[in-house]
Amino acid sequence: MTIIPLSRPTTRADAEALDRADPLAPLRAGFHLPDDILYLDGNSLGPLAYAVRDRVRAVVDAEWGQGLIGSWNEAGWVELPRRVGDKIAKLVGAAEGTIVATDSTSVNLFKVLAAATTLRPERRVVVSERSNFPTDLYMAEGLAALLARGHELRLADSADELPGLIDDSVAVLMLTHVNYRSGLVHDMAALTQAAHDAGALTVWDLAHSAGALPVDLAGADADFAVGCGYKYLNGGPGAPAFLYVAPRHQAEARQPLSGWFGHAAPFRFEPGYAPAPGIDRFLTGTPGVLSMSALDAALDLFGAVDMAALRQKSVALCEFFLARVEATSGALGVTLASPRDAARRGSQVSFAHPHAYAVMQALIARGVIGDFRAPDILRFGFTPLYTRFVDAFDAARELQAVLAVEEWKRPEFNVQRAVT
Numbered sequence: 001m002t003i004i005p006l007s008r009p010t011t012r013a014d015a016e017a018l019d020r021a022d023p024l025a026p027l028r029a030g031f032h033l034p035d036d037i038l039y040l041d042g043n044s045l046g047p048l049a050y051a052v053r054d055r056v057r058a059v060v061d062a063e064w065g066q067g068l069i070g071s072w073n074e075a076g077w078v079e080l081p082r083r084v085g086d087k088i089a090k091l092v093g094a095a096e097g098t099i100v101a102t103d104s105t106s107v108n109l110f111k112v113l114a115a116a117t118t119l120r121p122e123r124r125v126v127v128s129e130r131s132n133f134p135t136d137l138y139m140a141e142g143l144a145a146l147l148a149r150g151h152e153l154r155l156a157d158s159a160d161e162l163p164g165l166i167d168d169s170v171a172v173l174m175l176t177h178v179n180y181r182s183g184l185v186h187d188m189a190a191l192t193q194a195a196h197d198a199g200a201l202t203v204w205d206l207a208h209s210a211g212a213l214p215v216d217l218a219g220a221d222a223d224f225a226v227g228c229g230y231k232y233l234n235g236g237p238g239a240p241a242f243l244y245v246a247p248r249h250q251a252e253a254r255q256p257l258s259g260w261f262g263h264a265a266p267f268r269f270e271p272g273y274a275p276a277p278g279i280d281r282f283l284t285g286t287p288g289v290l291s292m293s294a295l296d297a298a299l300d301l302f303g304a305v306d307m308a309a310l311r312q313k314s315v316a317l318c319e320f321f322l323a324r325v326e327a328t329s330g331a332l333g334v335t336l337a338s339p340r341d342a343a344r345r346g347s348q349v350s351f352a353h354p355h356a357y358a359v360m361q362a363l364i365a366r367g368v369i370g371d372f373r374a375p376d377i378l379r380f381g382f383t384p385l386y387t388r389f390v391d392a393f394d395a396a397r398e399l400q401a402v403l404a405v406e407e408w409k410r411p412e413f414n415v416q417r418a419v420t
């Protein structure tokens, strides 16, 4: 059990004081957060912002309801993938015209991975991590099977192993910047450099980075990236994802899902495909305007937020929660499953517990919403736009309550559900 030095905040009054001093605290009022829960799962599904609800209503009533087909031009629907992409670009250190919002993260990963491997035709290896989010690995497997040219996935068992796996057979280093289970943050600049030194390209997945911590795609010299719209960006369930292509690759890179929205002149209806000159060639079909509009409105909540300030609050929230859990539940079977060093941890704190699924179900029944990741991880997301220090304090207290009386043993908490 960890003893917390007295200089560190430990009481609920300390948490309240931290909330009063928090410059981002007023942003919480922009979100609809039910009164009876503590929401620590914005890293899985961001909550509804009032501005998003209003925007969707307006798009449905006025743009679709009244404007009908004319809204493609009049309401700017056709520009949404670029406009939304440019808003995301500001959060991830990318220039205008390098990101489009489109499709899902999985589909975008397929597109950029195909483009990247095609730029290194003589190489056959994609390096990643066994602990990567499975869909990333599944999409790479699917692409390798389709290419049928002997491509292989070379998987590292730890982050430290990665540099040793990058040699001159490697076409692409494909990594998720912040690990979804542990929250471990990779050094994007250093690993991109290592890949480039070996003549390989990089594909970064920013699902747990965009809107969660500062990212500098241009500064890190990244080649390609993808990311998620419904987690920290609060775009709503199944929101469009995004993809990034460095300016130096945009003229050469080709993606295989060559649909008409990626054509140089879609409304000429030509029988042959000619890719659009810039990032637009990474579009495929008609965008989902309702969900794209929701994401567009959600991004405005980041409007004036300085990512350094956001990160500072995220680190403070995570440190506070981590210290409270170790002080109150450290002897009750939970062990830290995230890096202890805040600099190497994203905007989440994970703990391992042998009965993590049931423990999380018991917590949810008490109104503390985190999630479970197989096989044994309790995951708590600290999204600085709307999470308070008192939420961190109360969540730690509820966790202790669940563990102290082994509440998780109740049968109803041991029934597996489809989505965890």
Ligand SMILES: *Cc1c(COP(=O)(O)O)cnc(C)c1O
Pocket: 104, 105, 106, 107, 133, 135, 136, 176, 180, 205, 207, 208, 228, 241
């Ligand atoms: C959430 C997440 C995804 C989700 O992919 P979808 O295609 O939106 O289902 C992909 N990769 C990572 C790393 C994620 O965390």
